[in-house]
Amino acid sequence: MESVIEIKQLNKSFKGVETISSVNMNIRPGEIYGFLGPNGAGKTTIMKMILNLIKPTSGDIKVFNQPVTRTSYQYLSKIGSIIEYPEFYERLSAKENLELHCEYMGIYEKKAADEALKIVGLQGVENKKISEFSLGMKQRLGIARAIVTKPEILILDEPINGLDPIGIKEVRELLVLLKEEYGITILISSHIVSEIESIADTVGILQHGKLLKEVRMDDIRKETMEYLEITVDDLKKTTNVLESLNIRNYEIASQQRVRIFDENNSSSQINKELIVNGIVVHSIEKQQQHLEEYFLKLINGGSQHA
Numbered sequence: 001m002e003s004v005i006e007i008k009q010l011n012k013s014f015k016g017v018e019t020i021s022s023v024n025m026n027i028r029p030g031e032i033y034g035f036l037g038p039n040g041a042g043k044t045t046i047m048k049m050i051l052n053l054i055k056p057t058s059g060d061i062k063v064f065n066q067p068v069t070r071t072s073y074q075y076l077s078k079i080g081s082i083i084e085y086p087e088f089y090e091r092l093s094a095k096e097n098l099e100l101h102c103e104y105m106g107i108y109e110k111k112a113a114d115e116a117l118k119i120v121g122l123q124g125v126e127n128k129k130i131s132e133f134s135l136g137m138k139q140r141l142g143i144a145r146a147i148v149t150k151p152e153i154l155i156l157d158e159p160i161n162g163l164d165p166i167g168i169k170e171v172r173e174l175l176v177l178l179k180e181e182y183g184i185t186i187l188i189s190s191h192i193v194s195e196i197e198s199i200a201d202t203v204g205i206l207q208h209g210k211l212l213k214e215v216r217m218d219d220i221r222k223e224t225m226e227y228l229e230i231t232v233d234d235l236k237k238t239t240n241v242l243e244s245l246n247i248r249n250y251e252i253a254s255q256q257r258v259r260i261f262d263e264n265n266s267s268s269q270i271n272k273e274l275i276v277n278g279i280v281v282h283s284i285e286k287q288q289q290h291l292e293e294y295f296l297k298l299i300n301g302g303s304q305h306a
């Protein structure tokens with residue numbers, strides 16, 4: 001499938017300090033791409049380069065199959081974005097803020113502001129001044145402003161920052177709605193795994209300016225969700241038996257515990273082999289791995305292989 005945003009060998013240095021190093025990313029049409037990484041990893045910097053707000057030191061960015069160059073701005077009319085904190089005119093109402101934005105973007109569809117407010121659930125408060133808005137309402141208005149021009153791509157920099165659990169859930173549901181009902185491709189950044197894992201179709205993990213991994217959530221779920229955890233008296237002997245059974249996708253969880261990730265293994269077969277080899281098996285059971293653990297391991301440079 002073609003990418004709507006394609007990034008190749010992207011580098012960015014600020015005053016000689018490399019902030020983004022050789023990043024490759026592929027964002028497919030109609031998906032939610034979760035951009036995950038700790039604060040300062042460089043997510044905002046990459047988003048700004050996609051939006052032509054800052055220039056790469058080297059590398060290529062294509063949006064809608066067209067290279068982004070110093071002078072390409074046309075494509076921006078098809079992208080809605082929130083970069084860093086969304087700012088509004090505090091003394092104007094929500095609706096007036098959106099209408100001003102439409103005017104600025106050259107959109108004269110009268111209903112657009114009302115429709116966007118309805119989609120984000122702010123109908124009824126459209127005439128309130130922004131100074132009376134809560135943080136959650138402002139975040140939603142930020143999304144309304146990003147979608148009011150009916151973009152094909154939404155770029156949202158930490159849109160869930162500072163929201164309470166209900167606000168987080170609402171924004172998540174809103175993003176899924178925008179994807180499913182309106183077919184919008186969404187690039188969303190966050191430093192919190194749990195915010196991303198439930199909605200993303202693809203996750204890109206950025207650390208110190210490098211993309212550690214780009215994975216489809218479906219693949220992660222297939223690969224890693226279930227494992228067999230075995231508690232034994234002798235770890236060395238156990239791993240020898242596993243190797244002799246050609247089981248290599250395992251990790252040592254503690255001094256007495258091994259986790260096997262290959263789902264084709266039969267627990268009774270492994271149990272039998274361990275016992276035959278004189279190993280005391282205290283327990284053997286199926287467990288679920290949390291995605292959080294999977295991502296943290298990646299970020300900390302861990303591997304599933306012992």
Ligand SMILES: Nc1ncnc2c1ncn2[C@@H]1O[C@H](COP(=O)(O)OP(=O)(O)OP(=O)(O)O)[C@@H](O)[C@H]1O
Nearest residue numbers: 014019037038039040041042043044045046158191
């Ligand atoms: N204009 C700039 N001049 C110099 N350094 C910059 C500039 N913009 C960003 N940086 C540096 O680049 C690094 C990445 O910043 P960036 O804001 O992209 O990270 P981030 O992953 O978005 O994190 P956060 O969530 O904290 O914004 C930081 O070390 C930052 O200090």
